[in-house]
Amino acid sequence: MSFEIPSPHDVGFKTFFQDEELVRDFIKYYIPDEIKAYLDLSVIEIDISGFVAEEFKEFLTDVVVRVRLKNSDEMVELYFLFEHKSYLDRYALLQALHYSVQKWMNLYRRNKLAGYLPIVIPVIIYHGISKWNFSHNFEDYFDIPHESFRVFIPKFRHLLHDITHMGDEAFKTSILMEIFHLLFKYIHFPELDIKLQEIFDLLEQLPDEDKRKEYLFNILKYVLASGSLSEEQVTEHTRRFPGGKDMVGVAMQEIEKRVEQSRRPYWEGVGEQRGETKKARDSIFKLVNSKFGILQPEIVNRIKTIQSLEILDALFDYSLRAETMEQFTDQVRKITDN
Numbered sequence: 001m002s003f004e005i006p007s008p009h010d011v012g013f014k015t016f017f018q019d020e021e022l023v024r025d026f027i028k029y030y031i032p033d034e035i036k037a038y039l040d041l042s043v044i045e046i047d048i049s050g051f052v053a054e055e056f057k058e059f060l061t062d063v064v065v066r067v068r069l070k071n072s073d074e075m076v077e078l079y080f081l082f083e084h085k086s087y088l089d090r091y092a093l094l095q096a097l098h099y100s101v102q103k104w105m106n107l108y109r110r111n112k113l114a115g116y117l118p119i120v121i122p123v124i125i126y127h128g129i130s131k132w133n134f135s136h137n138f139e140d141y142f143d144i145p146h147e148s149f150r151v152f153i154p155k156f157r158h159l160l161h162d163i164t165h166m167g168d169e170a171f172k173t174s175i176l177m178e179i180f181h182l183l184f185k186y187i188h189f190p191e192l193d194i195k196l197q198e199i200f201d202l203l204e205q206l207p208d209e210d211k212r213k214e215y216l217f218n219i220l221k222y223v224l225a226s227g228s229l230s231e232e233q234v235t236e237h238t239r240r241f242p243g244g245k246d247m248v249g250v251a252m253q254e255i256e257k258r259v260e261q262s263r264r265p266y267w268e269g270v271g272e273q274r275g276e277t278k279k280a281r282d283s284i285f286k287l288v289n290s291k292f293g294i295l296q297p298e299i300v301n302r303i304k305t306i307q308s309l310e311i312l313d314a315l316f317d318y319s320l321r322a323e324t325m326e327q328f329t330d331q332v333r334k335i336t337d338n
Helices: 007-017 020-030 092-109 147-152 177-188 192-203 211-228 231-238 244-262 275-294 296-305 310-320 325-337
Strands: 039-047 063-068 078-085 120-124 161-162
Touching: 007 020, 007 063, 007 078, 007 177, 007 211, 020 039, 020 078, 020 177, 078 092, 092 120, 120 275, 177 192, 177 211, 177 231, 192 211, 192 231, 211 231, 211 244, 231 244, 275 310, 275 325, 296 325, 310 325
Parallel strands: 078 120, 120 161
Antiparallel strands: 039 063, 063 078
């Protein structure tokens, strides 16, 4: 069964990356040694809300981690920005730079800068079906007419963690890391029905019973919400755990509640009837521009011709599910051509 809820992959990612132990393991095993050598991972701070503007927190997922440098008594201003992608996104690095600037400006406005800007290291964690084939360097976004222009282009890059195209052996670093990677690698594929057995085998090895139950529940919610396996299949897998069947029922109730909430207009309660269509269009423009890039003027004008709040509501919901700009613009043309 598939549910039309905002970004089930993002919700699943956030659920995992709010765990300090999992984040520490990720940095320990998957961040390059030349960076990791300077870090003291005994103390880290996780900000699940990240740098994203308030209106996009449910749709654009990032996790920010503040760490301590070795041989330093104070928490240093060094951040990892973990950005999750379940689809190809050519301008992910532009988005990461935008998040970083938001962070720096926020510190500036609060007079929290101690002479230097803090370093932000973007890490894109990708598990889409196609191979990530975009450059990791920001300067490659530009068509440079002459080398003399290069000095005006920021030197900026991201680290890429492409889960889908990693071998399963690379996941065997810690129990939590193997659970996370197997789940996110196979969530798109039929093999998940088999891999879920391996995931639950690993889950049973966690010594902390409370943590084991918490992860079981989060895994159930993610798998059920993504529609990868049926409720019956998932229930069968969870029979080994005491109360597993009941947990599936509770997870389904939470998902159905979220589905119901997602059906409400995004702009509900923001003002009187007058001007609601404009606010609805603005919500669509902001989300699509942030997710895919700047809309073509033709598409903007088409959306401006839509007067029905019901249609705009449906278009906003579609913009959450669309994986490419082309899918979204095709839908707009289909609506406005009728």
